[in-house]
Amino acid sequence: MSDPQPDPAVRQHVLEHRQALVDALLEWLRIPSISADPDHADDVSRSADWFVQRLLAAGFPEVEVWSTPGLPTVYAEWPSDDPDAPTVVVYGHHDVQPVDPIELWDSAPFEPFVRATAYGEELVGRGAIDDKGQMVYHLFGLAAHLAATGRTSPAVTLKVIVEGEEESGSTHFRQLLLDNRERLRCDVVVVSDSGVYDRSTISVVTGMRGMIECQLDLRGPAGDVHSGSFGGAIPNPATVAARLVAALHDADHRVTLPGYYDGVVPLTDRERELIAALPFDESRWLEGARSSGTDGEAGYSTLERVWARPTAEVNGIWGGYTGPGGKTIVPSEAHVKLSFRLVAGQRNEDVMTAMEAWLDDRRADGAVPAGIDVTATFPRIGVRPCLTPLDHPALQSVTRAMARAFETEVLYTREGGSGPEADLADVLEAPVVFLGVGLPDDRIHAPNEKADIEFLLKGAEAVAYLWDDLATTWER
Amino acid sequence: MSDPQPDPAVRQHVLEHRQALVDALLEWLRIPSISADPDHADDVSRSADWFVQRLLAAGFPEVEVWSTPGLPTVYAEWPSDDPDAPTVVVYGHHDVQPVDPIELWDSAPFEPFVRATAYGEELVGRGAIDDKGQMVYHLFGLAAHLAATGRTSPAVTLKVIVEGEEESGSTHFRQLLLDNRERLRCDVVVVSDSGVYDRSTISVVTGMRGMIECQLDLRGPAGDVHSGSFGGAIPNPATVAARLVAALHDADHRVTLPGYYDGVVPLTDRERELIAALPFDESRWLEGARSSGTDGEAGYSTLERVWARPTAEVNGIWGGYTGPGGKTIVPSEAHVKLSFRLVAGQRNEDVMTAMEAWLDDRRADGAVPAGIDVTATFPRIGVRPCLTPLDHPALQSVTRAMARAFETEVLYTREGGSGPEADLADVLEAPVVFLGVGLPDDRIHAPNEKADIEFLLKGAEAVAYLWDDLATTWER
Numbered sequence: 038m039s040d041p042q043p044d045p046a047v048r049q050h051v052l053e054h055r056q057a058l059v060d061a062l063l064e065w066l067r068i069p070s071i072s073a074d075p076d077h078a079d080d081v082s083r084s085a086d087w088f089v090q091r092l093l094a095a096g097f098p099e100v101e102v103w104s105t106p107g108l109p110t111v112y113a114e115w116p117s118d119d120p121d122a123p124t125v126v127v128y129g130h131h132d133v134q135p136v137d138p139i140e141l142w143d144s145a146p147f148e149p150f151v152r153a154t155a156y157g158e159e160l161v162g163r164g165a166i167d168d169k170g171q172m173v174y175h176l177f178g179l180a181a182h183l184a185a186t187g188r189t190s191p192a193v194t195l196k197v198i199v200e201g202e203e204e205s206g207s208t209h210f211r212q213l214l215l216d217n218r219e220r221l222r223c224d225v226v227v228v229s230d231s232g233v234y235d236r237s238t239i240s241v242v243t244g245m246r247g248m249i250e251c252q253l254d255l256r257g258p259a260g261d262v263h264s265g266s267f268g269g270a271i272p273n274p275a276t277v278a279a280r281l282v283a284a285l286h287d288a289d290h291r292v293t294l295p296g297y298y299d300g301v302v303p304l305t306d307r308e309r310e311l312i313a314a315l316p317f318d319e320s321r322w323l324e325g326a327r328s329s330g331t332d333g334e335a336g337y338s339t340l341e342r343v344w345a346r347p348t349a350e351v352n353g354i355w356g357g358y359t360g361p362g363g364k365t366i367v368p369s370e371a372h373v374k375l376s377f378r379l380v381a382g383q384r385n386e387d388v389m390t391a392m393e394a395w396l397d398d399r400r401a402d403g404a405v406p407a408g409i410d411v412t413a414t415f416p417r418i419g420v421r422p423c424l425t426p427l428d429h430p431a432l433q434s435v436t437r438a439m440a441r442a443f444e445t446e447v448l449y450t451r452e453g454g455s456g457p458e459a460d461l462a463d464v465l466e467a468p469v470v471f472l473g474v475g476l477p478d479d480r481i482h483a484p485n486e487k488a489d490i491e492f493l494l495k496g497a498e499a500v501a502y503l504w505d506d507l508a509t510t511w512e513r
Numbered sequence: 514m515s516d517p518q519p520d521p522a523v524r525q526h527v528l529e530h531r532q533a534l535v536d537a538l539l540e541w542l543r544i545p546s547i548s549a550d551p552d553h554a555d556d557v558s559r560s561a562d563w564f565v566q567r568l569l570a571a572g573f574p575e576v577e578v579w580s581t582p583g584l585p586t587v588y589a590e591w592p593s594d595d596p597d598a599p600t601v602v603v604y605g606h607h608d609v610q611p612v613d614p615i616e617l618w619d620s621a622p623f624e625p626f627v628r629a630t631a632y633g634e635e636l637v638g639r640g641a642i643d644d645k646g647q648m649v650y651h652l653f654g655l656a657a658h659l660a661a662t663g664r665t666s667p668a669v670t671l672k673v674i675v676e677g678e679e680e681s682g683s684t685h686f687r688q689l690l691l692d693n694r695e696r697l698r699c700d701v702v703v704v705s706d707s708g709v710y711d712r713s714t715i716s717v718v719t720g721m722r723g724m725i726e727c728q729l730d731l732r733g734p735a736g737d738v739h740s741g742s743f744g745g746a747i748p749n750p751a752t753v754a755a756r757l758v759a760a761l762h763d764a765d766h767r768v769t770l771p772g773y774y775d776g777v778v779p780l781t782d783r784e785r786e787l788i789a790a791l792p793f794d795e796s797r798w799l800e801g802a803r804s805s806g807t808d809g810e811a812g813y814s815t816l817e818r819v820w821a822r823p824t825a826e827v828n829g830i831w832g833g834y835t836g837p838g839g840k841t842i843v844p845s846e847a848h849v850k851l852s853f854r855l856v857a858g859q860r861n862e863d864v865m866t867a868m869e870a871w872l873d874d875r876r877a878d879g880a881v882p883a884g885i886d887v888t889a890t891f892p893r894i895g896v897r898p899c900l901t902p903l904d905h906p907a908l909q910s911v912t913r914a915m916a917r918a919f920e921t922e923v924l925y926t927r928e929g930g931s932g933p934e935a936d937l938a939d940v941l942e943a944p945v946v947f948l949g950v951g952l953p954d955d956r957i958h959a960p961n962e963k964a965d966i967e968f969l970l971k972g973a974e975a976v977a978y979l980w981d982d983l984a985t986t987w988e989r
Contacts, residue, residue: 246741250839259803265722265930266801268854269824270815272808275758276827282755325742327735327845330884332748339746348745351752352842353833358850363726363892365852365931366828369803374834376841378744408806416839454741 041441046185047501051494054177058497059151059160059490061091062173065131066149066162072108072132072205081201084131085109088172088199095176096183097197103217105209108132108201112217117194123224123511124194125504128461129172130203130230133164134482141484151490156236158490165488167481171229171473172199174493178500185501192508196221200457203230207457214464224511225431225468226461227503229496231452232475234315236489240448241435242471244424246347247379248455249388249415253281254372256410261357261366268367272408275356278371280404281396281411285349285375289335292349292377294391295398300382302424304345311427311449312340325477344451348378378455381424389415420455423462423469434510435470438502442495472499517917522661523977527970530653534973535627535636535966537567538649541607542625542638548584548608548681557677560607561585564648564675571652572659573673579693581685584608584677588693593670599700599987600670601980604937605648606679606706609640610958617960627966632712635963642964643957647705647949648675650969654976661977668984672697676933679706683933690940700987701907701944702937703979705972707928708951710791712965716924717911718947720900722823723855724931725864725891729757730848732886737833737842744843748884751832754847756880757872757887761825761851765811768825768853770867771874776858778900780821787903787925788816801953820927824854854931857900865891896931899938899945910986911946914978918971948975 070084071077085102088111092100097113111131136146144150149162160170179191186192198221202208214221234240257274258267287293304312317340323329333342342348356371358364377388392413399405425432427449439447462469474496480486546560547553561578564587568576573589587607612622620626625638636646655667662668674697678684690697710716733750734743763769780788793816799805809818818824832847834840853864868889875881901908903925916923938945950972956962 248741248841250841257804262803263930264824264826264828264852265724265819265854265928267804267819268826268852268929269822270807270809270818271799271802271804272806273827275830276762279755279758279827279830282752283759286752323747326747327738328733328743328747328884330748330882331746332882332884333746342746343743346745348740350740350744350841350843351749351755351833352740352840353835353844354751354755354847355831355835357827357829359829359831359848363850363852364828365724365726365826367826368829371830372835374839376740376744376839378741406806406808408804408808452741453744454739 041437043441043444043498044185044502047181047498050181050184051177051497054180055490055494058173058177058493061176062160062165062170063149065169065173066164067147069147070132070164070201071135072202073135078108081108081132085111085201088131091176092197095179103213105213107209110201110213111199113197115191115195117192117508118190119192119508121513122193122508123513124196124222125507126221126223126226126461126465126467127175127195127197128226128228128230128458129175130168130200131172132201132204133169134167134204136163138484143485156489156491159487160490161485161487163486165486166475166479167486168203168230170488170493171496174496175229175500178497179504181497182501182504186505192504196223203457210457211460211464214460218464221465223465223467225470225507226465228458228461228469228471229473231471231473232477232479234448234450235477238316238448239439239443239445240450241432241439242473243427243432243449243451244381245422245452245459246455247383247385247420247422247459249377249379249385249419251375251377251392252372252414252416253278253375254370254412254414256370257408258367258369261369264365264367271367272406273367274371274409275368277405277409278354278356278373281399282351282354282373284399284404290333292347294388294395296387296391297347300384301347301380302382304341307427308449309341312338312344315340315448315450343453345380347380347383350376350378352376378453379422381422383422385419385421420457421459421463423459425468425470429468430510430512431468431470431507434503434506435472437506438472438499441502442499472503517913519917519920519974520661520978523657523974526657526660527653527973527977530656531966531970534649534653534969537652538636538641538646539625541645541649542640543623545623546608546640546677547611548678549611554584557584557608561587561677564607567652568673571655579689581689583685586677586689587675589673591667591671593668593984594666595668595984598669598984600672600698601983602697602699602702602937602941602943603651603671603673604702604704604706604934605651606644606676607648608677608680609645610643610680612639614960619961632965632967634966636966637961637963639962641962642951642955643962644679644706646964646969647972650972651705651976654973655980657973658977658980662981668980672699679933686933687936687940690936694940697941699941699943701946701983702941704934704937704945704947705949707947707949708953708955709949710924710926711953714792714924715915715919715921716926717908717915718949719903719908719925719927720857721898721928721935722931723859723861723896723898723935725853725855725861725895726893727851727853727868728848728890728892729754729851730846730888730890732846733884734843734845737845740841740843747843748882749843750847750885751844753881753885754830754832754849757875758827758830758849760875760880766809768823770864770871772863772867773823776860777823777856778858780817783903784925785817788814791816791924791926819929821856823856823859826852826854828852854929855898857898859898861895861897896933897935897939899935901944901946905944906986906988907944907946907983910979910982911948913982914948914975917978918974948972948979
């Protein structure tokens with residue numbers, strides 16, 4: 038295959054609309070659609086309405102606001118005139134993160150502006166890249182696609198769903214998907230809420246880890262008791278909690294839940310090769326991690342550990358006296374908050390049953406002695422992992438689209454985190470691919486969030502190529 | 514040796530003064546000398562003054578109030594007219610515990626009263642047995658001793674020290690001892706702030722565990738970081754804290770600090786035999802411990818574990834997110850509060866050095882990986898253990914005195930807790946023996962504290978016998 042080449046017509050259209058794209062984004066960013074803050078509920082609605090108007094202006098024949106018990110989602114549909122064209126759901130969100138710590142912003146978070154950088158220009162403001170910027174380039178990419186191909190409807194049937202609660206936990210998103218499953222029926226989901234490896238290493242995300250949270254509650258004596266009178270002769274729930282946490286990993290830092298790794302989709306040699314090809318600067322990565330050392334499962338690199346391997350992490354532990362000075366007690370209770378990051382091939386439900394079996398084993402081996410009651414609670418089923426294999430046609434389409442836009446080889450990354458994207462794969466039973474142009478220095482969720490304008494334009498270009506590519510190569 | 518017999522003269526004197534003893538105690542108990550509550554500082558002073566007057570009335574030629582940076586101690590001295598008589602320091606305290614939870618009291622805590630019981634009469638009020646009751650019977654025991662022997666000064670030189678801060682940590686007690694070391698020079702210390710095994714098992718305390726507290730502070734990433742982005746690839750301080758706590762005991766529940774057991778004075782066969790002779794009701798003991806199971810060092814009974822074996826106990830553990838819901842972080846810090854109960858033969862200082870060596874071992878074996886910083890802080894040297902061997906003459910004197918008063922065989926217990934009594938042994942370099950008549954159902958530190966009047970009278974009788982016995986049997 039020859040190197041993918043850009044389409045001059047697409048590129049020209051995108052470049053001609055550079056100012057329009059910037060102006061649109063500046064306008065949207067002035068709406069402080071912070072979903073986590075109830076005081077901004079009206080702003081989230083205004084933000085939805087703003088995008089509705091833009092979708093209508095872009096030509097979408099059907100545009101709706103889907104209300105939820107929480108904040109509104111925008112939905113739009115534009116059928117291809119080719120009845121055999123594949124159907125694509127595009128996912129993004131129009132809510133933004135809170136602005137704290139406000140004092141670290143160089144400017145007002147919702148008074149966005151453009152400034153020059155060493156690389157061109159950037160647009161600064163809350164939501165610039167996460168995720169309004171990525172939704173805006175979809176509008177311009179679609180326009181370029183239509184203009185360059187001379188079509189009056191897109192080459193693929195588009196269903197755009199833009200959520201209003203992504204930054205506050207996507208509380209109602211899964212139910213919304215379930216309620217509109219038929220409406221959202223599709224062949225592939227394109228998520229635009231991600232980034233590339235770095236400015237000079239263009240890449241595509243192939244998967245995300247899932248997550249399930251668990252709380253261990255340990256109860257020992259019916260109240261705190263005196264450690265002089267009873268210490269050394271009754272079991273201490275804090276000690277037992279510690280013993281459980283310590284037993285959760287083996288010497289190779291592998292999670293000891295029975296069968297935990299059974300279904301795990303292993304990294305292929307090719308994937309490991311491509312991950313190794315990424316320019317990884319450990320000291321810089323550690324800076325991001327704010328840690329002075331790496332640690333983790335034996336036999337895997339740092340990137341493999343965070344992208345492709347499941348974990349068990351202590352998010353919090355507490356029990357007994359934690360104030361100033363001392364209090365010589367055997368505490369009555371101890372608690373541990375755990376979260377398990379899961380990878381493709383693992384089922385959230387299996388973690389729940391494995392934990393019960395594991396606790397039974399700990400009771401049997403004496404780690405949990407008589408006199409200590411342990412319960413494991415999983416407050417919710419959590420988020421599922423998702424992964425699209427390297428040879429999946431949709432992923433290959435995205436790869437080509439990005440390669441044409443950026444005129445470079447495209448590598449692959451994954452997300453260590455977990456998001457509602459996996460619900461799309463799960464509920465809609467469709468492969469999820471990621472098309473995103475964020476940069477690691479975009480300061481998402483942090484003060485002075487920004488988007489590189491050249492990257493937003495590349496995003497628009499990649500969108501135009503992707504619709505064309507999917508329409509051409511998709512085999513139903 | 515024939516069974517020790519009571520002295521009719523002593524007994525008669527004590528019984529004749531029953532009402533006087535009750536009246537004196539009722540009067541003292543009306544002074545709410547709560548040392549932990551600064552609002553009651555004046556009451557603690559009034560309590561000291563009250564006892565000063567009683568000591569003067571009892572005939573002590575020298576009575577003083579020793580002020581401290583905190584609350585006052587009462588000191589009194591009465592030399593024997595026999596220059597070869599042994600010198601005895603009597604220790605007790607005149608401050609009392611707070612009264613919370615006040616709503617569980619049947620009457621006002623500082624409006625003491627006498628009521629009938631199945632066994633005779635009891636006196637209810639805060640401080641009835643802990644420790645004003647035990648100080649009052651010393652006054653009457655001494656009077657009985659003088660009356661029965663026809664002496665005008667005690668058979669032993671008495672130095673009475675009655676602390677005002679015992680219930681709030683004896684903050685200034687050790688320094689007071691150091692400052693008055695010469696004045697307090699003695700052959701033996703008699704502590705009257707303890708009890709018997711139960712109503713029908715009369716016993717004497719032979720020792721107390723010491724204690725040293727330690728805080729482990731673990732620092733990982735410079736701030737909490739996202740467990741999706743970094744989890745599984747950097748060390749988690751909460752996990753490492755748990756690993757340390759888990760490693761602190763081996764499979765036999767023995768503490769793993771290097772050399773921890775090196776100096777431990779082992780239980781003799783005779784001691785184990787006598788402990789086993791105590792009527793031990795495990796289910797009742799567990800009720801007191803509020804636990805549904807026992808646990809501890811292999812090879813020892815429950816009483817041996819709390820009385821004669823050292824421990825390492827987690828008093829508190831915390832790190833990461835501990836609020837409602839979840840927060841998927843790798844926490845920045847974790848902390849553990851530990852306390853070590855020590856037994857005779859262990860030096861508090863050695864625990865400090867052993868902990869450092871132990872942490873070095875944990876760094877070497879990988880339990881503490883690079884990226885986690887651990888420090889161990891010992892806020893104070895703590896309280897030393899004390900133990901008087903069964904064959905010590907002073908202990909034998911106390912045993913005979915108790916046996917005469919109660920007309921029964923006397924067994925031995927120890928205290929699992931730690932107290933300023935050990936400082937007496939340590940600073941004054943004298944053996945400490947315990948003469949106390951508390952009962953396990955006296956509700957010390959709890960609502961409706963009480964003292965059995967018959968037991969207070971037995972205490973007075975035992976005091977009278979003890980001074981005589983020590984004077985007769987002591988070999989300088």
